[in-house]
Amino acid sequence: GAVVSQHPSWVICKSGTSVKIECRSLDFQATTMFWYRQFPKQSLMLMATSNEGSKATYEQGVEKDKFLINHASLTLSTLTVTSAHPEDSSFYICSARAPGQGYEQYFGPGTRLTVT
């Protein structure tokens, strides 16, 4: 149980285009999902917390107009990187809290974004 999928697994796009990444909880409902970014050899960095039916909560320094998050259902959250630039190239990972006492997070397989 507690499987999280993410799509696409990798994407290459040109500067100025927008990219949408989907995160789905496959066998449980997730009222809260999280979006992280990880640069090579660096730690995970939390970008935002996605709440079903309400606005996402963004971490300090993360532009909400650039990284649009929509959590329209209990099993799906999307992250759209708008007007992508090469510096947005990174590994984007979503996670969801599985129901249970420990509030552990399960991660999607990640999306590797390369902006040329």
Added chain:
Amino acid sequence: RKEVEQDPGPFNVPEGATVAFNCTYSNSASQSFFWYRQDCRKEPKLLMSVYSSGNEDGRFTAQLNRASQYISLLIRDSKLSDSATYLCVVNVKTGGFKTIFGAGTRLFVKA
């Protein structure tokens, strides 16, 4: 001071060795604790939760000392496949829950 601090790495050990990772957390409102492993260019995967009484899963033993705000992970009989980055993760109760990740400790197990 970071909220969750881990041993600086990397750890280089031979196959069969026992290796211990340490982690300290600063927030006394921390409620639940986990170890994750992350392979290169992959997502973190939950290795085990950490309980106050200590818990074991095969070659892996996790311990929690709430008084000292300290968590450990012991790996016995290291395998080549144990090579990864090990992340200490803490959930802090702040109304809801806030998850704090340690920076990770890199482990290399060599033949």
